Amino acid sequence: MKNYHISKHPSFYAVGLSYKKAEAEVRGKFSLDVLKIDKIILDAKQQGIEGLLTISTCNRTELFGFAQHPYQLIKLLCEHTKGTVEEFQEVAYVYKNHDAIDHLFKVGTGLDSQILGDFEIISQIKQSFSRSKKHQMTNPFLERLCNSVIQASKRIKNETELSSGATSVAFASVRFILNSFPNVSEKNILLFGTGKIGRNTCKNLIKHTGNSHITLINRTKEKAEAIAGKFHLVVKDYGDLQTEIRKSDILVVATGAQLPTVSKSLLHTKKPLLILDLSVPKNVSDDVIELENITLVHLDQLSQITDENLNRRKEYIPKAYSIIEEVKDDFIKWLESRKFAPVINALKNKLMTMKEEELDFHSKKLSDFNQEQAEIVSERIIQKITKQFANHLRKSDADTEDSLALIQKVFQLELKSK
Known part of the structure; x- marks a missing residue:
């Protein structure tokens, strides 16, 4: 594989796809499990990429990282998934620097979720950062940014009602079941798989239906038994799947x-069967709808279900954005000081050295030289000069890296090593 040369100051990019433009089938091609995420991180490290954050959920797959060009990250993703660059480009988005930062804040605070206020993504961000840190593929920028997003998420939960009530796809699936079966407590429910959404659906089903007719099957029986123990469910062997489906009224698939x-x-059931496929990629074949007694509903359809509770949450969007702006502003100030401070301090020291040399020269040359007044005037001039440079560097339209390099070159600055 070609190794890219990364310069000293690459840009921060977010590349990805989500439910907004990519159907479940396409998202499935780009989905990543833990092993693939580890391989991407290690591959990125080998290529010299400085830091990487990888997020893959049922709704989105995204890479956040430092690169010379976003294609480096896109190529990484496509090489480790079943999707092609062409397929990715049809539905993808690419954000750079401040826009990439904004996007991570939106994602991490539930404002970009399929169901508004779904904060489950924040745990994914935490796990992703931990994986990158384990492979030494984080840096102070990524760490501070992730912590800032987590802080914003907590504040929005505490200070608004954006996440009031249950907000996840798992809850939407339970709402769908409740609306479809008024007598759901009398129905037999089979949960196939122990994925996170499946577990949350199971928890919500028990909470909202009081149903004791729930059976759990997983390829690894030990995992099923561990979950079943918490909820007092019946566990059956994987080999019993066909038999258990025949007995069921509702099948929830989350493998x-x-x-x-x-x-x-x-499927050889004689009675009506509702199948909820909560998986990305799809875990239920499309051809099952050819059977006349089968109703198949996928996660994306469930996500479109809204109620008064969800509509009411929209009122809190402006407040959520104002919280994000506050937290993000602190992050940007930290970022600016971290980036500009060494150069500005070195410039100030250089100007102070020039000042000392000039004052020493004039104090020897002029008999009536006023040292005190000269100190005050020259220091005020130095403050104004450094402030002008700092203001220029803070402007969003300024090419910061080029400006910093030019300042260092013109004033022949030597920065202290970190």
Whole structure:
């Protein structure tokens, strides 16, 4: 694989795709499990990329990192998934520097979620950062940014009602079941798979239906038993899947497999069966809808279900954005001081040295030289000069890296090593 040369000051990019433009089938091609995420991080490290944050959920796959060009990150993603660059470009978005920072804040605070106020993504961000840190692929910028997003998320939860009530896709699936079956407590429910959404659906089902007719099946029985123990559920062997489906009124699929695990050939039920596929990629084959007694609903359809509670949350969007701006402003100030301070301090020291030399020269040359007044005037001039440079560097339209390099070159500054 070609190794890219990364310059001293690459840009910060966010590249990704989400439910907004990419259907579940396309998102499935770019989905990442833990092993793939680790491989991407290690590959990026080998290529000399400074830092990387990788997020993959049922709704989105995104890479945040430092690169000379966003294609470096896009190529990384496509090489480790089943999707092509062409497929990615059709539905993708690319954000740079401040826009990339803004995007991570929106994602991490539930404002970009399929269901407004769904904060489950924040745990994904925490896990992603931990994985990158484990492979030494983080830096102070990424750490401070992730902590700032987590802080904003906490404040929005505490200071607004954007996340009032249940807000996840798992809850939407339970709402759908409740609306479809008024007598749901009498129905047999089978949960196939122990993915996070499946577990949350199971928890919500028990909480809102009081249903004791829930059976759990997973390829790894130990995982199923660990979850079943918390909720007092019945666990069956993977080999009993076909038999248990035949007994069920509702089948919830959340296996997290890369290929469909439930196909038309597996279904031999005589009675009506509602199947909820909560997986990306899809874990239920599309051909099951050819069976007349089957109703198939995918995660994306569930996410479109809204209620008064969700609509009311929209009122809190402006407040959420104002909180984000406050937290982000602190982050930007930290970033500016970190980036500009060494050069501005070195410039100030250089000007002070020039001042001392000039004052020493004039004090020896002029008999009536006023040292005190000269000190005051020259220091005020130095303050104004350094302030002018700092203001220029803070302007969003300024090419900061070029400006910093030019200042260092013109004044022949030597920066202290970190």
